[in-house]
Amino acid sequence: MDVIKIEQHGRVVTARLHRPTVLNALNSEVMTELVAALSPLDLDPDVGCFVITGSERAFAAGADIKEMAAKSFAEMAEEDFFAGWEGFAALRTPKIAAVRGYALGGGCELAMMCDLILAGESAVFGQPEIKLGVIPGIGGTQRLTGLVGKAKAMDLILTGRTMDAREAERCGLVSRVVPDERLAQEVAEAAAAIASYGRTAVRAAREAVERALEVGLREGLLFERRTFHALFATEDQSEGMRAFLDKRAPRFTGH
Numbered sequence: 001m002d003v004i005k006i007e008q009h010g011r012v013v014t015a016r017l018h019r020p021t022v023l024n025a026l027n028s029e030v031m032t033e034l035v036a037a038l039s040p041l042d043l044d045p046d047v048g049c050f051v052i053t054g055s056e057r058a059f060a061a062g063a064d065i066k067e068m069a070a071k072s073f074a075e076m077a078e079e080d081f082f083a084g085w086e087g088f089a090a091l092r093t094p095k096i097a098a099v100r101g102y103a104l105g106g107g108c109e110l111a112m113m114c115d116l117i118l119a120g121e122s123a124v125f126g127q128p129e130i131k132l133g134v135i136p137g138i139g140g141t142q143r144l145t146g147l148v149g150k151a152k153a154m155d156l157i158l159t160g161r162t163m164d165a166r167e168a169e170r171c172g173l174v175s176r177v178v179p180d181e182r183l184a185q186e187v188a189e190a191a192a193a194i195a196s197y198g199r200t201a202v203r204a205a206r207e208a209v210e211r212a213l214e215v216g217l218r219e220g221l222l223f224e225r226r227t228f229h230a231l232f233a234t235e236d237q238s239e240g241m242r243a244f245l246d247k248r249a250p251r252f253t254g255h
């Protein structure tokens with residue numbers, strides 16, 4: 001059974017997690033398949049946005065507990081367990097997480113490795129690893145704190161409680177919340193908009209925003225300004241600005 005279903009509509013590629021009997025728990029096969037499927041598409045100039053999604057009941061209910069339960073410290077360290085997820089985070093094409101149902105543990109961390117999280121009202125977020133005697137291991141202590149601040153991150157990570165979609169939106173984890181039945185359309189429209197813009201500018205924009213969580217203000221501002229300058233070497237910059245002045249729609253080519 002394929003654990004990832006890939007579909008392409010226009011310039012948008014959707015990867016759907018498909019392990020229905022375990023609420024899309026993330027095992028090594030999911031990690032390997034997802035990175036293997038998306039890596040070549042990341043280089044394809046005809047692809048402008050990725051959407052990562054799950055089922056109505058679960059985006060992903062965490063890393064696969066069955067796969068991890070019997071491992072020793074030495075095995076985890078030797079395999080550098082979870083390190084392969086860095087290949088997902090490093091994809092340069094914008095990634096939208098479309099979340100319905102549970103996004104817990106590794107599921108919440110996978111959503112946070114995406115650039116935007118769009119949630120249905122049924123979405124439930126949390127880092128409940130403490131209840132299993134461990135801590136988040138795919139970036140949760142770092143990314144969640146960067147996104148929602150120490151107060152909320154400590155609350156979720158130390159108590160293991162979950163939060164609903166509205167709370168996740170209020171605290172800045174989620175970009176938008178819509179009724180579940182509206183989510184697919186909302187995501188499709190956002191993904192199509194992103195995919196319609198100049199590829200170089202889109203990638204530069206997400207890399208600059210990422211810097212805000214990683215470096216100090218002075219370095220971040222310099223990175224942004226130099227990247228802004230560099231975009232004046234692209235045809236899309238002259239086309240985009242000329243089209244505005246000519247009062248017509250731009251024709252971006254990715255050059």
Ligand code: CO8
Pocket residue numbers: 021022023025026061062063064065066076081082102104105106107128129132134135136137138
């Ligand atoms: N892994 C494996 N199987 C799972 C997982 C999971 N994370 N989550 C659910 N399942 C399985 C259940 O075992 C069950 O299987 P079965 O039918 O064979 O019993 C099936 O999915 C359906 O689940 P439930 O019957 O439990 O469904 P409910 O609707 O009653 O409950 C919940 C849904 C609340 C989501 C519940 O399943 C749950 O609490 N799941 C675990 C959530 C969790 O703790 N996630 C964190 C996992 S750990 C992690 O992500 C990172 C660990 C970091 C380690 C760092 C190491 C370096």
